Amino acid sequence: MALLQDLNGLAPTKWQTSSLCVGWDVHQVLAHLVDAACTTRLGFIGRLVASGFDFDKDNATGVTKELRADPQETLAAFAAVLGRTSTPPAPLATRLVEAFVHGEDIRRPLLIGRDYRAAHVATALAHHLKTGTKFGGGRETAEGSRLVGTDDEFSHGAGQEVRGPMIDLLLAVSGRPVQAGRLTGEGVPGFTARIAAGP
Structure with a gap:
């Protein structure tokens, strides 16, 4: 929810800003977060097999699938998946890692500050x-x-x-x-x- 608030009203030219995640701009990182939220345990296994067990290739495929031509549409897709509880077969703490790291991948290049609960x-x-x-x-x-x-x-x-x-x-x-x-x-x-x- 916090990232959605931070990105609402972002200027169109800012979506192509290079993120901290090498090779992706902030729009692509957001698309990755949409993809991750939509990925089920069974779906993750099937995709990983299809990618030849190449995590980077699988991530790139997911970004391509979820990236809309209009960043506002990607943002709307992100808003729609915020309540989902599906997750790849990994400990739930990985969702925190994804949220914090990819959130900062986006925020820091855009000079958006955000405080997090230390615990x-x-x-x-x-x-x-x-x-x-x-x-x-x-x-x-x-x-x-x-x-x-x-x-x-x-x-x-x-x-x-x-x-x-x-x-x-x-x-x-x-x-x-x-x-x-x-x-x-x-x-x-x-x-x-x-x-x-x-x-």
Whole structure:
């Protein structure tokens, strides 16, 4: 609901703004969120088989399917699926990860600010750090660092410390760029180098 509110009235020229998700503009990220909300457990398995078990290919297919010529129509489709409870065969915490990361994929390039409940971000971050990069998580990215949330009592791992708001830590371990100065600590150079190197 919050993202719908943030995007209502967005200027037509802004929909082509590059998102934080490499290769997608903000309109395409929204289409991905529509697709994810429409995907059932059984449907996900069938699509994954059809894509040759290539997650990126499957995601691209879903975006193509849900992307309307008029961004306002994609936004209307997003509004229509907000109440759906269908989900791919993955822990429910992945829905939080999707909402936070893709929400910021859209908001940050558009300079739209949004506050999140720290406890919910902590749940998403903890799950993401347990999930391997092969499955879209950030476990390997965080290895060798101690991540400390500055907006809640959250810490993970061992090694040189990286401190920052949990939403920024979540974006970082998801491979997204984080604004300079948002993360601090002696472990930042090595941590950001691992992010830049990719999975």
